[in-house]
Amino acid sequence: MKATAPKSPDMADAANIVLNTIRRPVIMVDPQGFITFANADAEDFFRSSATMLARNTLPKL
Numbered sequence: 001m002k003a004t005a006p007k008s009p010d011m012a013d014a015a016n017i018v019l020n021t022i023r024r025p026v027i028m029v030d031p032q033g034f035i036t037f038a039n040a041d042a043e044d045f046f047r048s049s050a051t052m053l054a055r056n057t058l059p060k061l
Helices: 011-021 040-046
Strands: 027-029 035-038
Touching: 035 040
Parallel strands: none
Antiparallel strands: 027 035
């Protein structure tokens, strides 16, 4: 019987895992200024979910 290696996460999944383990607020902003990512600490800091933060631009926060 041949053993198979566990499926590794793709780069986006790996990046999300790393960014969510950072114990500081982390946000990513697109060229138009909209928030495209917020980790759990950023959600706590801004007291808003990542989904709600994504509706805003950085200057509106």
